[in-house]
Amino acid sequence: MMDTPPEPPTAQEQLIESKLIGCGLKAGGFSVRYEDYLQSIEVRIMPVAGATPEHFGCIKEAAFPEIVTFEDGPMFMQYNEYLEELYRPQALADARAALDARGLLENFPAREDYATLADYARALEAHAGYAPGTMLQFEGDETLVFDPANNDLLAEADYERLAVLLNVIKFASARDGFTFGFIGNDKYRE
Numbered sequence: 661m662m663d664t665p666p667e668p669p670t671a672q673e674q675l676i677e678s679k680l681i682g683c684g685l686k687a688g689g690f691s692v693r694y695e696d697y698l699q700s701i702e703v704r705i706m707p708v709a710g711a712t713p714e715h716f717g718c719i720k721e722a723a724f725p726e727i728v729t730f731e732d733g734p735m736f737m738q739y740n741e742y743l744e745e746l747y748r749p750q751a752l753a754d755a756r757a758a759l760d761a762r763g764l765l766e767n768f769p770a771r772e773d774y775a776t777l778a779d780y781a782r783a784l785e786a787h788a789g790y791a792p793g794t795m796l797q798f799e800g801d802e803t804l805v806f807d808p809a810n811n812d813l814l815a816e817a818d819y820e821r822l823a824v825l826l827n828v829i830k831f832a833s834a835r836d837g838f839t840f841g842f843i844g845n846d847k848y849r850e
Contacts, residue, residue: 670694673701679722685709692726701726711735716742748834755831762824764788771836777804784832788825795825803839804829 673692680703681687689709695702703723705711711719711730716739719728730736759765769783781804782792799805806829833840 676703676723683715683718683722685711698727703728705730707732713738751830752834755827755834758827759831784828788828789821
């Protein structure tokens with residue numbers, strides 16, 4: 661049996677690699693390849709690449725719009741925090757405009773008016789027109805999770821109402837700085 665050489669990287673992958681080296685990352689310290697499960701190119705940066713927070717802007721520009729991950733957990737968290745801060749003004753402006761168009765900026769719940777994050781989540785649900793405690797919950801100290809209390813709520817969902825809820829969450833999380841996530845289907849898998 662004859663060995664075949666590996667597939668050469670695509671032009672896009674080569675361009676990203678070249679740009680990352682131009683950012684000052686060490687060749688061989690990262691991989692750039694298309695991943696089927698992501699349906700995207702993944703840029704995976706290893707500690708030996710020598711990446712620091714000072715490289716984040718260049719890494720983002722070199723890889724955008726592809727997915728960037730760091731093998732070093734704390735560095736990956738720092739990179740995600742960098743992206744959150746970078747995109748926060750636009751997310752806030754977009755959500756503000758969507759809520760303003762529906763008249764929902766007036767009397768928007770203020771985080772400081774609620775003793776706990778769970779109380780605040782219930783106020784956000786009510787502001788979006790849902791019964792408190794049916795769609796949102798807080799996990800830990802700062803992560804708001806979209807997790808309908810009853811999966812039937814999603815089956816009967818009015819997607820306009822869900823869009824309102826998501827804009828309420830987007831505005832509150834961008835303004836107040838908490839993390840927002842979704843509970844996926846794995847939670848319900850048997």
